Amino acid sequence: MSLNQSGWRPEAPAGADRGQGAQTATGNRALMLEERLIFEIGTSESCGVDLPAPDPDAPPARLGGLERAAPAGLPGLSEPEAVRHYTRLSRQNYAIDLGLFPLGSCTMKHNPRLNEKVARMPGFADVHPLAPQGAIQGALAVIHELGEWLKALTGMPGVAMSPKAGAHGELCGLLAIRAALDARDDPREVVLVPTSAHGTNPATAAFCGYRVEEIGATADGRVDMAALEARIGPDVAALMITNPNTCGLFERDIHRMAEAIHAAGGFLYCDGANFNAIVGRVRPGDLGVDAMHINLHKTFSTPHGGGGPGSGPVVFSEALAPFAPLPAVRLAGGRFHLVEEETQVDHGHGQSFGRLAAFHGQMGMFTRALAYILSHGADGLAQVSGDAVLNANYILRCLEGELDAPFAASGPCMHEALFSDKGFAEGFSTLDLAKALIDEGFHPMTMYFPLVVHGAMLVEPTETESKAALDQFITALASLARRAREGDPALKSAPHFAPRRRLDETLAARKPRLVWSEE
Amino acid sequence: MRYLPLSDADRGDMLARIGAPSVDALFADVPQSARLTGPVAGLPLHAPELAVERHMSALARQNMVAGEVPFFLGAGAYRHHIPATVDHLIQRGEFLTAYTPYQPEIAQGTLQILFEFQTQVARLFGCDVANASMYDGSTACWEAISMARRITRRTRVQISSGLHPHYLSVIRTMARFTGDAVEAQAPELSAQTDVAALAGSITADTSCVVVQYPDILGRITDLAPLAEVVHAAGALLVAVVTEPVALGAIRSPGEMGADIVVGEGQSLGVGLQFGGPYLGLFATSQKYVRQMPGRLCGETVDAEGKRGFVLTLSTREQHIRREKATSNICTNSGLCALAFSIHLSLLGDKGLSGLARLNHELALKAAERLSRIPGASICNDSFFNEFTLILPGDARAVVCQLSEAEGILAGVPLGRLYPDEDALAGGLLVTVTETTQPDDVERLATALERALA
Numbered sequence: 001m002s003l004n005q006s007g008w009r010p011e012a013p014a015g016a017d018r019g020q021g022a023q024t025a026t027g028n029r030a031l032m033l034e035e036r037l038i039f040e041i042g043t044s045e046s047c048g049v050d051l052p053a054p055d056p057d058a059p060p061a062r063l064g065g066l067e068r069a070a071p072a073g074l075p076g077l078s079e080p081e082a083v084r085h086y087t088r089l090s091r092q093n094y095a096i097d098l099g100l101f102p103l104g105s106c107t108m109k110h111n112p113r114l115n116e117k118v119a120r121m122p123g124f125a126d127v128h129p130l131a132p133q134g135a136i137q138g139a140l141a142v143i144h145e146l147g148e149w150l151k152a153l154t155g156m157p158g159v160a161m162s163p164k165a166g167a168h169g170e171l172c173g174l175l176a177i178r179a180a181l182d183a184r185d186d187p188r189e190v191v192l193v194p195t196s197a198h199g200t201n202p203a204t205a206a207f208c209g210y211r212v213e214e215i216g217a218t219a220d221g222r223v224d225m226a227a228l229e230a231r232i233g234p235d236v237a238a239l240m241i242t243n244p245n246t247c248g249l250f251e252r253d254i255h256r257m258a259e260a261i262h263a264a265g266g267f268l269y270c271d272g273a274n275f276n277a278i279v280g281r282v283r284p285g286d287l288g289v290d291a292m293h294i295n296l297h298k299t300f301s302t303p304h305g306g307g308g309p310g311s312g313p314v315v316f317s318e319a320l321a322p323f324a325p326l327p328a329v330r331l332a333g334g335r336f337h338l339v340e341e342e343t344q345v346d347h348g349h350g351q352s353f354g355r356l357a358a359f360h361g362q363m364g365m366f367t368r369a370l371a372y373i374l375s376h377g378a379d380g381l382a383q384v385s386g387d388a389v390l391n392a393n394y395i396l397r398c399l400e401g402e403l404d405a406p407f408a409a410s411g412p413c414m415h416e417a418l419f420s421d422k423g424f425a426e427g428f429s430t431l432d433l434a435k436a437l438i439d440e441g442f443h444p445m446t447m448y449f450p451l452v453v454h455g456a457m458l459v460e461p462t463e464t465e466s467k468a469a470l471d472q473f474i475t476a477l478a479s480l481a482r483r484a485r486e487g488d489p490a491l492k493s494a495p496h497f498a499p500r501r502r503l504d505e506t507l508a509a510r511k512p513r514l515v516w517s518e519e
Numbered sequence: 520m521r522y523l524p525l526s527d528a529d530r531g532d533m534l535a536r537i538g539a540p541s542v543d544a545l546f547a548d549v550p551q552s553a554r555l556t557g558p559v560a561g562l563p564l565h566a567p568e569l570a571v572e573r574h575m576s577a578l579a580r581q582n583m584v585a586g587e588v589p590f591f592l593g594a595g596a597y598r599h600h601i602p603a604t605v606d607h608l609i610q611r612g613e614f615l616t617a618y619t620p621y622q623p624e625i626a627q628g629t630l631q632i633l634f635e636f637q638t639q640v641a642r643l644f645g646c647d648v649a650n651a652s653m654y655d656g657s658t659a660c661w662e663a664i665s666m667a668r669r670i671t672r673r674t675r676v677q678i679s680s681g682l683h684p685h686y687l688s689v690i691r692t693m694a695r696f697t698g699d700a701v702e703a704q705a706p707e708l709s710a711q712t713d714v715a716a717l718a719g720s721i722t723a724d725t726s727c728v729v730v731q732y733p734d735i736l737g738r739i740t741d742l743a744p745l746a747e748v749v750h751a752a753g754a755l756l757v758a759v760v761t762e763p764v765a766l767g768a769i770r771s772p773g774e775m776g777a778d779i780v781v782g783e784g785q786s787l788g789v790g791l792q793f794g795g796p797y798l799g800l801f802a803t804s805q806k807y808v809r810q811m812p813g814r815l816c817g818e819t820v821d822a823e824g825k826r827g828f829v830l831t832l833s834t835r836e837q838h839i840r841r842e843k844a845t846s847n848i849c850t851n852s853g854l855c856a857l858a859f860s861i862h863l864s865l866l867g868d869k870g871l872s873g874l875a876r877l878n879h880e881l882a883l884k885a886a887e888r889l890s891r892i893p894g895a896s897i898c899n900d901s902f903f904n905e906f907t908l909i910l911p912g913d914a915r916a917v918v919c920q921l922s923e924a925e926g927i928l929a930g931v932p933l934g935r936l937y938p939d940e941d942a943l944a945g946g947l948l949v950t951v952t953e954t955t956q957p958d959d960v961e962r963l964a965t966a967l968e969r970a971l972a
Contacts, residue, residue, distance in 0.1 A: 038635050038864050048865035049602055051873040051953075058880040059887055064739035064901030066769045068872070072642045076867015079604055086632075086861060090613035093628035097612030103621075110522055111616050114568050119792075120606070123579025128592040129794030130931045131583060132922045138581030139793045145578075152562055164654035164795065165850035178696060199838035203847035208696050212842040250548035281546060286553040297850075301522075305609075305854030306629035307619035307651070307814065309796030325692070341688065341938065354692030358595055358657035358685040358783070359794025371575055377565035378558035380520045386542040387525050393545055394533045412537075412545040438625055443618075449838075466524035467533065493822070498624040501822035505623075508819035508831040512808060514648045515638040516818075 032499060035088040039516045042075025048082050092499040093306070094443045100465055100473050104416045104446035104458025105198070105246055107276050107298035112375065115301065115368035124367050129359040133338055139363060140336035143329045146370045150294060150315055153381070154275075155285030158321025160314045160328070162361040166273060169293025169312025170204040170240075172325055172356055176291060176316060177238050177267045178208055179323040179353040186265065188237035194223050196246045196450040201271060210237060217452045221247035221407035221418070225256060232264045242271040243287070244278065244414035246450040247407055248392065248458070258288025267291065267320065275299045276462075277389055277415035280381030290317040296362070300369035311365035322351040327360050387463035388415040391470060395459055398474045402481040406453055415462070421455025425487030430455040433484050435502065436494035440476040520565055583928060585791060589959035593905045593950030594735070594931040595656065595683050595761045596794065597786035599874075600954055605788050605861045609854055619814075619853070623829045624821075629853065630828035633816035636860040643766050643863075644780040645773025646802035651814040651830075652856040653799025653848065656783025657686040660729065660759050661693050662801065662812040662846060663779040667727035667755045668699060669810050669845070675724045678703035680713045681734025683761060684936045690729075699726075705940045708909055710900040712740045718748040725754040727779075732758050732772055733765055735936070737902040737948065746776025755779060762786055763800070764952075765903040767866075767875030779803045787866075788858030798855035808832065812846035874953060878904035882951040885960045889949065892967050898946065905950040907933070910971065914947040917970050925966045 027034045061067065077085060094101070101108035119125065127139055147159040160176075163169040174191070181188055191205035194215050202212040215231065216224045223241065232239070239261045243251045251257070258268050270284055270292040276299040278284075284292050296302045296311040304310075316324055328339045338360065376384060389412070396417035400408045404422035407413070421430045434444035434457070446458040461470060483491055495501065525533075530542065539545055546554060558564065566574075585598050592598070609615065613628060620626030620633075633651045640649035653659040664676050676699050678687060687703050694701045702720075706713070712734055721728065728749050733739045742758060749756045758772030760782035772780045784798030785791075801813060808815075809832065817831035866874060882904045889908050890897045898907035910917060914932035921927040933946030951960070 035631070037631065039638065042864065042867055044868040047867050047870040047873075048604070049870045049874070051870065051877055054876060055880050059883040061768075061879060062883060062886075062899070062901050063769050063879065063903065064741065066739055066741055066901075068766070068768060068770050071868035071872065072645070072766065072771065074639060074642060074863060074866070074868045074871060076869055077864050079602075079865065082604055082861065082865050083608065085864070086608045086614075087611070089628035089631055090608075090611045091628065092625070092631075093613040093617045094622070094625035095613045096616040101618065103618055106618055108616075108618060112522055114571060116610060116615075118572065118575045121576065121579040122584045122586060123576075123582045125790055125792055126585045126598070127582045127793045128585055128590070128598070128791050128928065129596055130592055130594055130935060131585075131928055132919050134919065135583035135922050135928065136793070138578040141578050141581065142575075149562070152559055164658065165848075167847045167850065168654060168658070171847060175692070175696060199841050199844070200847050202842035203844040206842035206844075207847050209698070250546075252548045252550070254553075255550055278546075278549070280559060281555055282549050282553050283555070283559070287550075303615045303854070304618045306614055306617040306626075306632075306857065307853035308850040309654070309852045309855055310850040311796070354695070355685060355688035356658075356692060357655055357689060357795070358683065359655075359797075362795040363793035364796050367575065371571050374563070374566055374571045374574060375522070375568070376520065378562035380523075380565040382555075382558055383520055383523060386545075387523055387530075389545045390525070390530060390533055390537075390542055393537045393539070397537045411548045412539065434622070435624070438622065443625065444622055463523055463525075467529040469524075495624050499627050500624045500825060500827045503623045503821045503827045503829050504819045505829050505831065508817040508829050509834075512815070512832060513818040514634075514808065514815055514831075515641050516634065 033088045035085060037516055038075050038077060038085065041081060041085065042077045044071055044075065046076040046078055048077050048079040099441055100461065100469050101443040102445045102459045102461050103443060104460040105273055106446065107460060107462060109301055109462035110464035111301055111303040112372060115371045118371045119364050119367045124363065137336055140329050140338060142366050142370060143360065144331055144336055146366050149373050150313055153279060154292060154315045155283030156315035157318050158316030158324055160324040162325055162327065162356050163293065163312040163314055164357055164362055165308065165310030166293055166295040166312045167200040167204060168356065169314045170200055171207065172314045173269050173291035173293060174204055174208045174238065175353050176320045176323040177269065180320055181237055183351060188235050190236045192231060192236055192239045194241060196452045197240060197242055198246065198271060198273060201240045205240065220410040221249050222251055225253050228257065229260050232260050234264060236264060236266045238267045238269050240269040240271060242274060244274045247452065248413040248416040248418050249407060249410055250414055254287045273298060274415060277385055279385045280378060281385050290320050296365050296369040301372045302365045302368045309362060309365065311362035323353050325354060325356045326352045384463050391461040391463060391465055392417045394470060395461055395474060399477060402478040416458055416460035418453060419457040420453045424484040428484045428487055428491060430457055432491040432494065433480050436480050436491045437476065438495040439497050442473060442476060589927045589962050591930040591949045591951065591963060592928055594936065594948050595783060596791055597762055597950060597952060598791055598954050599764065599786050599952055601788055601790060601862060602865050604865060605858050608861055609858050614857055615854065620830060623827060627827060630816050632857055632860055634818060634828050636856045637816060639860060639863050640800050641802050643763060643771065644802040645771030646780055647805040648808055649802035650811055651816050652851040653801055653813050654852060655795065655797040655799045656761055656781065657689040659781040659799030659801045660686045661690055663757045663781045664690060664699065664727060664729065666779060666810050666812060667757060670807060671726045671754060673724050673726035674699045675726055676701045677717060677720060677725055677728045679717055679730040680704045680706040681736060681738065682729055682731045682759060683735050686759065705937050705943065706736055708898050708943060708946055710898060712738050714740045714745050718745050721748055721752045721754060723752065725752055727755040727757045729757045729759060732760055733762065733903050736907040737899050737905040739769060739901040739903065742772055742775040742777060757781065762903065764875055764878060767871035768879055768903060784859045788862030789855045796852060796855055798852045798859055810845060813848055814851050877953045881955055882906065885951045888960055888964050892964060892971065894971050895967065904952055905948060908947045908949050910945045910947055913944045920970055921966050927963055927966055929963055
């Protein structure tokens with residue numbers, strides 16, 4: 001009935017603002033639907049779960065006289081209301097499934113759906129962590145098999161699987177270092193961290209009781225070796241480096257760093273956030289690394305889930321392996337054993353620094369990562385790092401004429417390309433360009449990190465982007481770079497087409513409103 | 520390789536544009552001696568989807584699936600029915616494959632859900648505010664102790680013997696490096712908790728007292744009298760909830776005066792998953808907001824005045840404060856928080872109290888049946904859905920026997936959790952939830968009777 005039979009074709013009037021000013025009664029804009037909070041939709045009496053009526057024959061309650069007096073104030077939704085609420089909200093998110101997500105250092109690559117299927121197999125998803133060991137041999141086999149892959153890919157003899165995320169892995173690595181130093185009665189106070197490091201590195205070192213000292217970078221974007229070698233001494237427990245570093249460059253002097261810190265009796269910690277650039281081609285164990293965490297949600301594609309869960313296994317050198325945390329999985333006599341506190345000595349884990357979390361690690365991430373690794377194999381993983389580095393260099397070369405690329409002459413980049421805001425018109429910033437990129441249909445790159453470059457833009461395309469997707473991104477970014485140089489005022493108010501315009505973060509911080517309440 | 524879109528022709532074109540002779544040449548900055556010349560030796564090569572699925576299925580089949588056997592395990596990880604809606608919704612790519620919401624204009628979905636989640640957790644725990652989640656209950660518990668140290672500037676931590684021993688192990692691991700003095704003992708097989716005794720031992724250097732509610736043996740104690748004593752001494756009360764479904768039936772720790780309430784959110788929406796990923800819950804009073812660890816989502820407005828949400832108070836965090844941050848945490852447990860929030864939205868007050876009542880009723884009946892086993896007794900006066908059955912002899916052996924001979928997962932033997940405490944060896948933690956069938960309880964009871972005969 002609604003077919004247009006008149007032959008008249010609707011046209012936007014000349015000069016129209018494409019709906020910007022047009023108001024709707026609902027606030028909705030076609031497929032872009034506003035959604036209220038569950039506290040504004042649901043009621044205390046609504047429920048999307050059917051439960052049996054109370055049993056009149058049930059024995060009297062034994063709740064210690066602490067029966068809840070009043071409901072907590074949790075709104076309920078019927079199932080259709082819930083499905084609609086969360087589906088509508090989902091459409092306000094950008095995601096790797098929608099398009100290129102070039103967030104440098106975060107590694108937003110495709111998340112294969114086989115991995116989701118595998119993780120949901122009842123034999124993995126519906127297994128209790130404290131079941132008797134005879135009932136969980138398959139689960140222990142997964143932890144063991146993934147651990148063996150991680151050891152082989154890094155060339156390191158020890159592995160701890162329980163850390164729950166990258167920063168938790170850093171903590172695990174530093175605690176092992178401290179335990180190793182304590183074991184030889186060698187108290188040291190300082191951890192050296194390059195200026196370009198992730199914020200988690202100094203935070204973790206401080207958390208472990210170390211004083212953090214920064215080592216600067218040279219003009220080519222690498223660690224200042226002269227400053228480093230001058231500072232390393234008997235008070236330094238560890239050097240925490242990131243390699244490839246956060247400028248997207250490989251630290252060529254890695255062997256010298258390792259030799260210097262080892263000669264002074266300290267340890268070399270490597271932040272493995274960028275392991276995806278070298279996986280299958282370079283083993284950190286061959287570079288002299290003593291401990292490195294591996295973000296399974298970066299290199300091995302487990303989904304980021306809007307901010308977690310992550311998973312951060314840590315590989316160890318011979319020197320640190322004995323201090324790894326518990327529990328650990330050990331294969332002995334054709335059977336897998338979960339080594340916990342009570343069995344640590346029998347299994348050679350007597351020097352472990354202890355337990356990092358309640359159970360055995362992120363099993364749901366292990367199954368996904370193992371499926372990813374088995375799918376690629378040793379050959380596919382080398383192709384992964386090769387394509388990731390190829391894609392990043394392609395972006396760097398195609399855009400170095402449009403955006404300032406401070407380290408373009410420092411050698412090929414690795415998996416990410418770094419640009420700065422140099423050359424933008426007065427008053428135009430990296431933030432403006434990033435927000436305008438949203439209007440072009442892309443997630444912005446990492447902004448203002450690393451700190452060693454002014455107005456940094458760190459672009460990591462990953463290996464799962466096609467050349468056509470890269471070309472489209474390059475065209476968009478080149479166009480925005482020109483507009484930033486020319487000072488196009490429309491950039492200052494971007495994004496124009498997102499579910500929300502720029503949000504007032506100052507207001508949010510000044511008067512924190514962290515929970516909903518009736519006005 | 521099915522996940523890699525570039526063709527060899529693409530690679531050739533791109534190398535030409537870059538001006539490099541080969542992909543290997545792009546790795547020129549890696550020392551030659553560390554560059555591998557082929558695939559890492561001794562590892563399998565790539566495999567099709569079907570082969571990987573078969574390999575993983577074979578491993579999965581070597582585990583005993585909780586839903587396929589009589590199952591009574593708990594002790595910090597609980598099996599509840601998860602509505603189908605939950606898993607369907609969290610698999611939407613816009614949730615599953617999004618990042619931490621650093622660009623709020625295109626992350627309002629995740630942010631609004633975090634705001635809703637924070638409100639749900641705060642209300643459930645009876646606190647003013649909650650954060651956007653942490654790794655798990657045990658690490659949230661340690662973060663609470665760290666926060667109490669920052670607030671009180673004291674370092675003596677007094678821990679109830681009813682705290683999950685794995686949580687205590689995590690605390691001991693961390694405290695070795697931070698200098699906190701941790702005092703804790705193993706529990707006794709008694710109906711009474713040590714909460715009254717704890718109140719008597721608080722001193723002027725106590726930073727916090729940590730109590731689990733319900734505790735590791737399943738016992739429920741009023742925290743209000745303890746809270747008064749703790750506050751009078753200028754210390755903080757940290758309450759730990761490992762089974763949030765219980766709070767559908769019993770008073771929240773916040774109502775009873777706890778200053779920080781942390782918990783494990785796994786039992787709503789997340790599933791067992793062999794121990795992870797789980798969901799750390801963290802709530803506290805408004806006055807301590809700026810000392811909280813972890814991500815926080817707050818309400819604000821956009822340039823057109825529309826309500827929106829952003830990550831806020833990030834000056835506490837590592838990417839701004841670096842070595843002065845309140846915590847080194849970067850990741851939260853976002854997707855698990857989403858699952859928890861969806862499950863709790865489906866339940867609401869009505870569903871949560873109904874679910875809690877059902878759990879308690881079934882546990883009461885199970886306790887009644889198991890207490891009739893000759894030689895066995897129930898330790899608890901009070902419990903929610905988990906209680907301690909005392910068996911003559913070592914419960915570990917009984918659990919292994921029932922698992923291997925009868926295909927019954929009978930519970931968590933206390934000897935597994937407290938290997939050095941002979942006095943606890945007879946204890947068996949038995950959990951009963953809405954997923955437990957009446958036949959399962961009868962099978963467990965008769966199997967125990969045979970094993971003990």
